[in-house]
Amino acid sequence: MGRIRALPVHVVNQIAAGEVVDRPASVVKELVENALDAGARRIEVRLTEGGKARIEVRDDGCGMDPDDLAAAFLPHATSKLASVEDLDHIASLGFRGEALASIGSVSRATITSRPAGAATGGFVEDREGALSEVRPAAAAPGTVIVVEGLFAGVPARRKFLRTSATELGHVVDTLERFALSFPEAVFLVEHEGRPVVTTAAGEGRRARIGRFHGDDLARSLLEARSADDAPVHVEAYLSPPGVTRGDARLQQVYVNGRYVRDRTVGHALREAYRDLVPPGDRQPVVFLFLTCDPARVDVNVHPTKAEVRWRDPAVVHETVRRTLRAALEGARPGVDVGAAATGARPSTLEAAEFAFLHGVGGQGAGREARWGAGAPGSAWGGGGATAFPPAPAHGHDPAHPHDHAHDPAHAPAHDHAHPHGGAVGARERLRPVGQVLTTYLVLESEDGLVIVDQHALHERVLFDRISDRLRTGALEVQHLLVPAVVTLSRAEAARIHEERELIAKLGWEVEAFGDDAVAVRAVPAVLRRPDPEGLLHELLALLESGRREGLDRAALLSAVVDRMACRGAVMAGDPLHPDEVLALLAQAEALNHAHSCPHGRPTRLAMTRRDLERYFHR
Ligand code: ADP
Ligand code: MG
Numbered sequence: 211m212g213r214i215r216a217l218p219v220h221v222v223n224q225i226a227a228g229e230v231v232d233r234p235a236s237v238v239k240e241l242v243e244n245a246l247d248a249g250a251r252r253i254e255v256r257l258t259e260g261g262k263a264r265i266e267v268r269d270d271g272c273g274m275d276p277d278d279l280a281a282a283f284l285p286h287a288t289s290k291l292a293s294v295e296d297l298d299h300i301a302s303l304g305f306r307g308e309a310l311a312s313i314g315s316v317s318r319a320t321i322t323s324r325p326a327g328a329a330t331g332g333f334v335e336d337r338e339g340a341l342s343e344v345r346p347a348a349a350a351p352g353t354v355i356v357v358e359g360l361f362a363g364v365p366a367r368r369k370f371l372r373t374s375a376t377e378l379g380h381v382v383d384t385l386e387r388f389a390l391s392f393p394e395a396v397f398l399v400e401h402e403g404r405p406v407v408t409t410a411a412g413e414g415r416r417a418r419i420g421r422f423h424g425d426d427l428a429r430s431l432l433e434a435r436s437a438d439d440a441p442v443h444v445e446a447y448l449s450p451p452g453v454t455r456g457d458a459r460l461q462q463v464y465v466n467g468r469y470v471r472d473r474t475v476g477h478a479l480r481e482a483y484r485d486l487v488p489p490g491d492r493q494p495v496v497f498l499f500l501t502c503d504p505a506r507v508d509v510n511v512h513p514t515k516a517e518v519r520w521r522d523p524a525v526v527h528e529t530v531r532r533t534l535r536a537a538l539e540g541a542r543p544g545v546d547v548g549a550a551a552t553g554a555r556p557s558t559l560e561a562a563e564f565a566f567l568h569g570v571g572g573q574g575a576g577r578e579a580r581w582g583a584g585a586p587g588s589a590w591g592g593g594g595a596t597a598f599p600p601a602p603a604h605g606h607d608p609a610h611p612h613d614h615a616h617d618p619a620h621a622p623a624h625d626h627a628h629p630h631g632g633a634v635g636a637r638e639r640l641r642p643v644g645q646v647l648t649t650y651l652v653l654e655s656e657d658g659l660v661i662v663d664q665h666a667l668h669e670r671v672l673f674d675r676i677s678d679r680l681r682t683g684a685l686e687v688q689h690l691l692v693p694a695v696v697t698l699s700r701a702e703a704a705r706i707h708e709e710r711e712l713i714a715k716l717g718w719e720v721e722a723f724g725d726d727a728v729a730v731r732a733v734p735a736v737l738r739r740p741d742p743e744g745l746l747h748e749l750l751a752l753l754e755s756g757r758r759e760g761l762d763r764a765a766l767l768s769a770v771v772d773r774m775a776c777r778g779a780v781m782a783g784d785p786l787h788p789d790e791v792l793a794l795l796a797q798a799e800a801l802n803h804a805h806s807c808p809h810g811r812p813t814r815l816a817m818t819r820r821d822l823e824r825y826f827h828r
Contacts, residue, residue, distance in 0.1 A: 220315055220339030223285055224364060227312035229513040233371060234261025234360060235380035236514060237317075240309035241355050242388055245269035246395065246467070247290065247302045248353065254398045255385060260377030262360060270352040273325035276332045279344045282321060283336040285311040299504040303467060303515075315339045316367065318358045324349040338363050375700050379726075382407055386422045387462065387469040390415055390497060406725075419447060419497060423460060424743045426694045427453075427495065434537035441525050442502040444533045450541045451483075453741050454492035456748035464499045465507060465518050474523040475500070475530055482534035485783075495744075498530070642791045649782040651791055658818040664786060664794070667813040668779035671797045672736060676771045685717035687732035694730045694742045695723055702750040703728075709753050716770065718746070736778045745777060 217225075231237050238255055245253045248271025258264040274282060281287045288307030291297065297305070313319050314336030324331030331349025335342040361368035371377060378401050385407050389397045393415050399407035409418060420428030430453050436444035463475045475498065483494050506526075508519040520526050640653040640660060651662040679685050698706065703726060706713060713720060717734030730742045737745055752773055756766040780786060786794075798813075822828075 219285070223311050223315035223339060226285070226308060227316045230309055230312045231316065231360075232367070233380060234265055234377045235384045237261065237265055237313055237357055237360060238267065238381050239384050239514070240304070240313065241265070241267040241357075242385070242397075243303035244309065244355075245271050245353065246388070246392060247304055248272045250352065250395065252396045252398075253388075254400070255381070256400045257378065257381060258402055260374030260401070261381055262371055262374060262377055263358065265357040265360070266354065268352065268354045270350075273328070273352055274321070274323040274332070275325050275328060276344045279321060279323060279332045279334040283310050283314045283319070283334065283341055287311070297510055300509055301466070301504050305510070310336075313357055314341075316364050317360045317362070320356045321353065322347050322349045322356075323353040324351050326351045378406070379700055382726075386418075387464075389418050389422070390462070391464045391467050391469060391499065393418060415445075415497070415499070416447060423495075423697060424695055426692070427460075427741075427743050430741075431495065431497075432537045432541050434533050436529055436533040440529050440533070441522075442500050442506065442529045444530055445499040445501075446534060446537070447497040448534060448537065449495040451486040451538060453744065454487050454494055455744045456492065456751050458493045460495040460497075461493060462497050464497075466501055466504060466509075468509065468515060468518070470516055470518050472518060472520075474520055474527050478527040478530035479534060481527075481531045482538060486538055496534070500526075500530070640795055642788050642795075645786055645791070647782075648785050651786070651794075653795075655816065658816065658820075658822060660817075661815045663782075663811070663813055664784070664791075665779055665782050666811050667798055668794055669775045670813055671794065672778045673771060673775035675797075676736060676774055680715065680767070680771065684715045686735040687717045687719060688735040688737075689719075689732045690730065690742065695727050696730055696743045696746050697727045698750070700726070701754060702747070705750045705753050705757070712753075712767075712770075713749070716749070716774070718749075720746070734774065737774060748773065748777075 230240065234257065238261065242253055242255070245267060248269060250269035250271035252270045254266075254268045256264075256266040256268075278289070284307075286307045287310075288305060290302045291300070291305045291307070310319070310321075315338060318335070318337050320333065320335045322331060322333045331347050332344050333347035333349075334344045361371065382399060385397055385399050389395075389407070389409050393413065396411050397407060397409045398405065407422075409421065413421075416428050416431065416433075419431065427449075428447075430449065431447040432450055434444065434446040434448060436442070461476070461479060463470055463472050463479075465472065465475075479494075479496055479498065487494055506521050508521070509515055511517055511519045639656050643652045643654055645651055645664070649664060651664050653660045653662065676685065706720065706728060710720075717732070717736070718730065719732035720728045720730050723729040728746075730746060733742045733745065749770065752770060753766070756769060761769065780790075780794075
């Protein structure tokens with residue numbers, strides 16, 4: 211007797227369902243795709259228990275007549291594809307005809323639908339694979355699909371569902387992506403009777419980005435569009451060079467309406483920002499909408515259609531990179547391509563900001579007065595690093611004896627450099643000479659030359675200042691003119707609640723704003739950068755990882771202060787005005803450990819007159 215049997219159809223469907231639906235959000239995704247394919251302009255999603263108990267999707271699309279209703283739940287039944295050639299140019303979101311069959315096999319699903327012109331509607335039900343007859347039913351034009359008891363009959367899958375809040379979070383993420391991708395449609399999500407996503411007719415993508423990710427962020431984004439004749443049309447909303455996040459969640463790519471993950475486009479995006487984001491793992495924010503002839507892209511490569519394959523990846527890569535890069539360069543008039551490519555970029559620390567932090571006047575600190583900007587490598591040539599305030603009298607003394615001049619044993623300069631040679635500026639008279647490679651400050655000391663790593667030193671200054679303040683009280687706050695509403699994940703919301711005292715002490719004024727957002731009223735003054743949202747996410751991520759790694763309070767606090775110092779400090783690549791340099795040196799004077807940054811890297815390198823003389827055999 212043979213042991214091999216063909217599986218019953220409903221078991222085949224249940225197995226197939228695992229590929230298409232794994233949680234309420236994927237059911238919602240399939241149903242909303244169907245609604246959009248049906249031409250809907252208004253889509254309402256209602257959930258109970260995060261969708262685990264009940265999902266309802268209602269649309270005003272073309273509807274289904276009784277024949278369609280009879281076929282809708284059948285496997286491989288679709289109105290969107292007729293022949294294998296059609297696969298080469300799919301313009302609809304769905305095409306495989308397996309979503310409804312899969313969903314019906316693992317839940318109790320009903321469809322009530324009425325085509326626009328029809329007098330009445332129809333109703334059909336699929337109870338875990340058992341199909342009902344189509345019956346007449348009262349219905350508004352359009353379609354309502356209700357899915358109850360998802361995976362109730364498949365305990366192995368049911369147990370992978372998370373809390374209602376988590377499942378709801380995934381549904382909300384899914385709907386926000388649809389809402390960005392299809393700005394011409396109105397989307398609504400209600401959870402247990404309360405609206406959790408709302409959108410309005412006639413608002414554009416930028417307004418929707420503002421709704422979901424904060425108005426401040428939305429306002430700060432640049433806009434980029436490819437040339438009219440580009441092979442792939444690009445529309446992008448992207449952060450200017452100074453605005454970044456601690457993770458890549460706000461890098462979203464849509465291809466012909468689908469939200470996808472795509473390595474080609476991801477790489478092009480990183481290339482566009484090359485040398486424009488700070489070192490480390492900071493990520494720009496980019497919402498990228500690509501449209502092209504469906505023949506250019508294969509969407510039939512992934513079960514949930516989350517990936518695509520380009521027929522010509524190089525063309526896509528270059529179009530995306532070039533379009534974004536042009537917008538980024540255009541955003542900062544005065545930075546030429548060459549300068550950007552070699553790492554020079556305009557200061558992200560504005561003059562007023564610096565003046566605020568360091569108590570110096572902003573006078574003369576306009577960009578045009580910055581020294582050495584845009585001219586790395588030519589610092590000692592004409593017009594590069596301009597010498598500034600007249601050299602004090604203690605300059606080179608021609609009468610100075612040439613002792614040790616010919617002592618070959620003392621020749622190599624690095625033998626005599628003193629990377630840890632005492633506190634920068636401590637009672638030392640230093641004359642700024644210039645900034646080289648927009649990273650190092652060159653100073654003349656009373657007895658030679660000092661080179662300072664601007665980021666390392668500023669970081670050290672801020673680290674000490676913040677630590678001091680925290681020992682005696684709370685950090686200074688900077689109130690925002692308009693509170694920034696920041697949407698939080700469940701984990702972040704939990705962290706903000708648990709750590710509210712610490713967060714307040716660090717200079718944040720944050721209050722609950724609905725269920726999954728907070729309004730930020732003030733940020734730490736030391737972090738006066740235009741990105742409260744990004745910085746709050748970063749802080750919460752840090753607290754979360756500290757908690758996971760079981761850091762004690764002191765270690766956690768030190769990690770937080772460390773990060774704040776890093777975020778507040780000028781970066782390598784920031785052009786500095788001479789006034790800013792002087793202010794920085796004045797700050798450093800008061801420190802005990804100015805010779806190293808909080809990570810232990812040296813902040814300075816000193817060469818005495820003797821070192822120089824030995825080197826040059828004078
Ligand atoms: P696919 O979307 O791949 O065609 P589905 O199983 O998702 O497969 O849907 C099967 C068919 O049911 C679709 O091709 C479409 O004709 C019809 N359909 C599903 N949902 C709707 C809807 N909301 N409005 C109109 N027709 C729908
Ligand atoms: Mg479908």
